[in-house]
Amino acid sequence: SATMDTNLVIMRFLVNVSRTGGKTETTLIQAGVLKLLMRALESDGMEILTPTVRVLSNLAYVKANGPLLKASGILVAMGKLVRRGKSEAGASLLAAMRNLTACGAVDSTLAEVTIPRMMTIIMQAGDAEDTTCAWVVLRNISLYSSLQPLLYNNGAIKLLVSSLARESDPKLRFHILGMLVNVAGFVAGRYKSFDDEEIEGEASADEVLEGDEIVFQPEVEVDLKDDDGQVQDLRSRAMEYALGEKTFFS
Incomplete structure (x- = not known):
């Protein structure tokens, strides 16, 4: 229809x-762009989903937008999309979830549907980029103490240990180990001794995890389709991040 074609053009422009x-990005949110995105996410049009999710991914690339996105109600629409599966928006949906979880725009309702979906992608061992992105989404979720029980209850420990044992790729092992440290901290706190005195020489859960969020920073992606200069800049930042020279958000 003409209306759908117009909306598609608008969404591609917004990308x-x-x-x-x-x-x-923040100006767009303040101007009310999230209302457009929510209507598009809830529509029946399949073609408009991919650019809509890309816009959301780009907005979430700016870490300061996390609280605005979380308060907007758009997480509900994203939860419905994740529940339906990733086929409609493909890799764009995974990138959006990576950015949303990295900037703090995630709650227990979205995490409940996202965690099993990401674990399924990992266990299917299909596209390598999809698998890596799924690990990053889970690792980002593991940074939030309120969401760690959801990972544990979905069998994350078993998946982490088995994956760490068989995975040889250094980048994937980094994500797996980071998530394992975060979830293990929750487990250590859950089963911590109730004795009044700590065992001499044994570190508490808080001591083990001190500085964890600095070591295992959230990871994000921005749509890079048309700007070669921006691509090069982001690649340089990503390389510095990977080498430990700076955090991605610096």
């Missing part, structure tokens, strides 16, 4: 103007 590294 480009929402990937400026912080120059326009």
Whole structure:
């Protein structure tokens, strides 16, 4: 229909103007763009889903937008999309979930549907990029103490240990180990001794996890389709991040 075609053009335009590294993303949210995104996510049009999810991914790339996104109600629409499966929006949905979980725009309701979906992608061992992105989403979720029980209850420990034993790729092992440290901290706290005195020489859960969020930073992705200069800048930042020279959000 003409209306759908117009909405599709608008959404494709927003993909480009929402990937400026912080120059326009917050302004777009303040101008009410999330209402457009929510309507598009809840529509029956399959073609509009991918650009809509890309816009959301770009908005979530700016860490400061996390509270705005979380308060907007758009997480409910994303939860429904994740529950339906990733086929409609493909890798764009995974990238959006990576950015949302990295900027703090995730709650228990969204995490409840996201965790088993990401674990399924990992266990299917299909596309390598999808698998890596699924690990990053789970690792980002594991940074939030309120969501760690959901990971534990979904069998994350078993998946982590078995994956660490068989996985040889250094980047994947980094994500797996980071998540394992975070979830293990929850387990250690859950089964901590109730004795009044701590065993001499045994570190408490808080001591083990001190500085964890600095070591295992959330990871994000921005839509890079049309701007070669921005691509190069982000690749340089990603390389510095991977080498431990700076955090991705610095």
